[in-house]
Amino acid sequence: MEEGGVNVIDLTQGDESFVKELIALGADELRECIQCGKCAATCPMALAGLEFFIKRIVHAANLGLRDVLLEDSSVWGCQSCNRCVEICPMDIKPYEVIQAVRRAAMKVESCPANTYEGLRNLYRFGHAVFPKGFEERRKKVGLPEKPPTALSFDELRKKYQEVLKQTILEEIAPFPLD
Amino acid sequence: MKKTGKPACEICKKGIPPKGIQGCPADAIKFDDKDEYMNIKVGAVIIATGFKPMPKHYFKEYSPHSPDVITSMEFERILSATGPTGGELKRPSDGTKPKTIAMISCVGSRDERYHPYCSKVCCMYMLKHARILKEKYPDIKLYLFFIDVRTAGKDFEEFYVYTRELGVKVIRGGRVSAVDVKPNGKLRVRGFDVDLCSPVELEADLVVLATAIEPPDGVEELGSMFTATCGREGFLREVHTKLYPVETQARGVFIAGCVQGPKDIPESIAQARAAASATAALVIPGKIKFEAIISEVDRDKCSSCGVCVPLCPYTAIRIVEYKGKEKAYIEPALCAGCGVCASACPSRAIKFNGFTTEQILAQIDALTEA
Numbered sequence: 038m039e040e041g042g043v044n045v046i047d048l049t050q051g052d053e054s055f056v057k058e059l060i061a062l063g064a065d066e067l068r069e070c071i072q073c074g075k076c077a078a079t080c081p082m083a084l085a086g087l088e089f090f091i092k093r094i095v096h097a098a099n100l101g102l103r104d105v106l107l108e109d110s111s112v113w114g115c116q117s118c119n120r121c122v123e124i125c126p127m128d129i130k131p132y133e134v135i136q137a138v139r140r141a142a143m144k145v146e147s148c149p150a151n152t153y154e155g156l157r158n159l160y161r162f163g164h165a166v167f168p169k170g171f172e173e174r175r176k177k178v179g180l181p182e183k184p185p186t187a188l189s190f191d192e193l194r195k196k197y198q199e200v201l202k203q204t205i206l207e208e209i210a211p212f213p214l215d
Numbered sequence: 216m217k218k219t220g221k222p223a224c225e226i227c228k229k230g231i232p233p234k235g236i237q238g239c240p241a242d243a244i245k246f247d248d249k250d251e252y253m254n255i256k257v258g259a260v261i262i263a264t265g266f267k268p269m270p271k272h273y274f275k276e277y278s279p280h281s282p283d284v285i286t287s288m289e290f291e292r293i294l295s296a297t298g299p300t301g302g303e304l305k306r307p308s309d310g311t312k313p314k315t316i317a318m319i320s321c322v323g324s325r326d327e328r329y330h331p332y333c334s335k336v337c338c339m340y341m342l343k344h345a346r347i348l349k350e351k352y353p354d355i356k357l358y359l360f361f362i363d364v365r366t367a368g369k370d371f372e373e374f375y376v377y378t379r380e381l382g383v384k385v386i387r388g389g390r391v392s393a394v395d396v397k398p399n400g401k402l403r404v405r406g407f408d409v410d411l412c413s414p415v416e417l418e419a420d421l422v423v424l425a426t427a428i429e430p431p432d433g434v435e436e437l438g439s440m441f442t443a444t445c446g447r448e449g450f451l452r453e454v455h456t457k458l459y460p461v462e463t464q465a466r467g468v469f470i471a472g473c474v475q476g477p478k479d480i481p482e483s484i485a486q487a488r489a490a491a492s493a494t495a496a497l498v499i500p501g502k503i504k505f506e507a508i509i510s511e512v513d514r515d516k517c518s519s520c521g522v523c524v525p526l527c528p529y530t531a532i533r534i535v536e537y538k539g540k541e542k543a544y545i546e547p548a549l550c551a552g553c554g555v556c557a558s559a560c561p562s563r564a565i566k567f568n569g570f571t572t573e574q575i576l577a578q579i580d581a582l583t584e585a
Contacts, residue, residue, distance in 0.1 A: 046408070048358060048417040049315065053382065068380045071364075072387060072410045096410040100384055127376070 051101035055141070059098055064137035066129040070095045076121035076131045087111045091121055091131050098134060107147040112138045143209055157212045163187025163197055258498040259467040260441055261490045262451060264434065266473035269323045269330075269426035277322070277394040282307040283402060283421050284394060287318075287337070290344060290423045304348070306421055308400065313420035315356040317404045318344065319391045323427035325362060330427045332448055335477040337425035338365040342378045344423070349381040358417060360389045360406050368481070386415065394422050428477040441468045442529050450476045461490040465529055466505075466549060469493055508569040509550035510557050514542040516564035523556040523565065532556060 060067055076091045077083045083090035089097070089111035097106045106112070112135055121131035142148050155165040163186055172182040187194040202214055268288045271279040278284050283306050285293075296302035306313050318341045323329040338361060345357045364385065366375045379385060388409025395403045397418065405416045430449035438444060438451050443463040446452040451470045454462040461469050469490040472483040497503060512523075514537045523543055524532045531549035534541045545556070545565075557567035 045405075045414045045416050046411060048384070048386075048408075048415050051356075051384070053354075053356075056382070068382060069376055071376060071379065072385075092410065093412060096408075099379075100411070102411075 046102065046105060048100060048102075050104065052103050053101050055101045055103040056099060058141055059134065059137040062137035062140045064098065064130075064134040066127070067095065067098055067134055067137075069127045069129050070099060070131075071127060072096055073126060075124045075126060079120040079124050081118060081120070082111075082114050082116060085114075087114050091115075091135070094138060095129070095131060095134050098138060103141075106138060107142050107145065110149045112142065113149055113152055140205075143205070146209065146211065153211055156206075156210075160198060160201055160206070160210070160212070160214065163194055259469065259494040261461075261469045261471055261487075261494060262437065262441065262443065262474055263471045263487065263490070264431050264437065264474045266428045266477065267431045269429050271322075271424055271426060273329065274322055274424065274426075276392065277319070277422070277424060278396050278402065281394075281396050281402065281422075283313075283400075285421070285423055287340060287344070287423055287425045294344070294347065304352070311420075313355075315358070315417065315419045316348070316421045316423065317358045317360065317391075317394075317402070317417065317419040318423045318425065319360045319394075319404075319406075320425045321362050321390065322424040324425075326427075330429070330448065332427075332477065333365065334425075334428040335365070336428065336479045338363075339368070339371055339374070339479065341423075341425055342366065342375055342383075345383040346374070346378045346381060349378070349383055353382075356384075358384045358386060358404075358419070360386045360391050360404075362389055363387065368479070386410075428473060431474065434474060441465055443468050443470065448476075450474060461486055461493060464551075466551070467497060503548055505548055505550075506552055508552040508567075509547055510545050510552070510554065510565050510567045511547075512543045512545055513564045513566060514538075514544070516562050517542045518562045518564070519543070520561060522559055522561065526555050526559055528553065528555070 056067065072092060072095075074092055076095075077093075080091050083092075089106070089109045094106065094112055115132070115135045117132065119132060122133075125131055139148075158167045159165040175182055175184070181189075183189040187197050198214070207214065268286060271277065271284065271286050273279075285307065292298035293300050293304065293307075294302065304312055320337050320341055321333075324332060324334040324337070341359050341361075342364075345359055348355055348357060364375060364387065366372055386406060386408045389406060391404055391406040393403075393405050395405075397403050402419045402422050403416060404419050404422060405414065407413070408415045430445070430451075434449065434451065435445050441463070442465040444452050451463065451474050453460045453470060453475055454464060460475065461471055463470055471486040471490040472478070475486065478486070512532075519534070519541050521534065521543070524534065526532075527545075529549050529551050531546045531551075532543055533546070535544040536542075537544070543564075552567075552569075554567045554570060557565040557570075563572075
C-alpha cells in the first residue's frame with residue numbers, strides 16, 4: 038500500500054491467465070484449496086510472521102492477483118520443510134504453489150536481491166550459499182581446502198553450467214553466463 | 216366429473232391442443248371452471264404452506280432501487296427457460312450480458328436486525344447458480360461473498376470443491392458493506408476478504424442478493440385456525456425439535472417443509488413423508504385411542520353460557536343441539552386434558568376426569584393431615 042493510498046484490494050484486477058500460468062508452472066491443484074488454514078497452522082514461517090504466509094499466497098493466487106503477489110517477497114521465505122504438503126487435506130501441495138509463484142516471479146525479475154546472489158553463486162561455484170573464509174576453517178580441522186564438489190573439479194563445473202544453461206536461466210540470468 | 220370405467224384413453228397425454236379436447240369420454244375437462252370454496256370434513260391436516268423470499272427493498276445499503284441488484288429468486292427466473300428473459304443471461308437494466316457477477320449471501324439472515332437465523336439453503340444455491348453459469352460461460356467472472364460456506368449435506372462438499380475448481384471465486388468473511396451504483400451504470404461492491412486479510416472491492420455488472428427465507432404471509436392466522444402456534448421467528452412450531460419435528464401441539468395437525476423452518480428440498484420431502492405417514496397412522500385405522508384424562512360436559516347441568524368455547528386452546532368444544540337446547544360438547548379426540556374449561560365453567564357442569572373437585576379436595580385433605 039503506497040503512502041496515502043487506500044488499503045483495499047481491487048478484485049477486478051484479478052487475472053485468470055495468471056491462475057492458468059501458475060497451474061502450468063506446477064501448481065496443478067491450486068483451485069481445490071478451500072482455505073481451511075491447516076497449512077498456515079503448521080508453517081514455521083507463518084509463525085515467524087511472514088506477511089504473505091502460505092494460505093494467503095494460495096488465495097491471492099486463486100484470485101489471479103498477480104501484482105499483489107509479486108510485489109511481496111514473502112514467497113521467497115519458504116524453507117521447503119514440506120509440512121504444508123504433508124498436512125493439506127485437499128492434497129493441493131502448497132509447496133508446489135510456492136514454487137510456481139517463484140517461477141512466475143523469476144520470469145519478470147521480481148525477486149529480492151539475495152536470490153540473485155544465490156543464483157550467481159550456484160552457477161559459478163555449484164554452491165548457492167557461499168560463506169566467506171571456508172578455506173581456513175577446512176584447513177583448521179584437517180580437511181582439504183576445497184570440498185570435493187564442482188569447486189574442486191573444473192570439468193565437472195563446466196558440465197554443470199552447460200546443464201544450467203539449458204534451463205530458463207539462459208533467458209533470465211541477470212549476470213553473464215560464460 | 217364422471218368416471219367411464221374404461222382404461223385411460225390417453226388423449227390428453229399427447230398435449231391439450233389450443234381449442235381444447237373434443238370428446239373426452241370421462242367429461243373430465245371443464246373449460247369454464249371457476250374458483251370455489253369447499254367444505255370438507257377431515258380427520259387430520261398437514262400445513263405445508265412454504266415460505267416467502269425476503270424482498271430486497273429493506274437493504275438500502277445494497278442499492279435495491281437499481282434494476283441490476285436482484286434477489287436470488289429473481290435470478291432463478293432469469294435462468295429459467297420459461298422466465299422473463301427466456302433463459303438468456305441479461306442485465307435487467309440494458310439487456311446486455313453481464314461479464315462480472317457478484318453474489319452476496321446472508322442478506323437479512325444471520326442478522327439481529329432482520330432474522331437471526333441462517334436460511335440454510337443459500338450457500339448451496341449460490342454455488343449451484345455459479346456452477347450453472349461457469350459451465351455454460353467459462354469466461355464469466357463470478358465472485359461469491361460468504362460469511363461461512365455452509366455446505367453440509369450429502370455430496371454438497373464435493374459440489375463446493377468442484378465449483379471452486381471451475382474458477383468461481385469464493386470470498387469468505389466476506390460480508391458486503393455496500394453496493395453502490397457508479398456513474399457508468401456498473402455496481403461497486405465493497406466487502407472484506409478474511410483469507411486475503413484485506414478489504415476488497417470490485418466492479419460488477421449484476422449483483423444477486425441471497426435474501427432470507429421468511430415465514431409465508433398469514434401463517435399466524437392460519438396456524439391459529441388449527442391451534443398451531445408460531446415460534447419466535449414466525450415459523451410454525453413443532454412439538455419437539457428432534458423427536459417430533461412434524462407434529463404440533465394440536466392432535467391431528469401436522470406441519471411439513473419450510474413453514475416449520477428454512478430447509479432444502481431433500482429435507483422438505485423427508486418431512487412431508489413423515490407428516491403423511493403420521494397422518495395415515497392416525498386416520499387409516501378408522502379408530503383412535505386417546506387418554507382418559509379428558510373433560511366431559513354434563514349437558515343437563517350446562518347453562519349454554521358458551522364461556523368454555525373460546526377458552527379451549529385445542530378448539531375441542533362446540534355447541535351442539537341436545538334435547539332441543541344448545542349445549543356445550545367436548546370432542547374427546549381433540550381434548551388434551553388441560554382442565555381450563557372445567558375450572559372456568561360457572562355452572563360446574565364440566566367434569567375433568569382424574570382431577571374432579573372431589574379428587575383434588577381429597578388430595579388437599581391428605582396433604583394437610585396433621
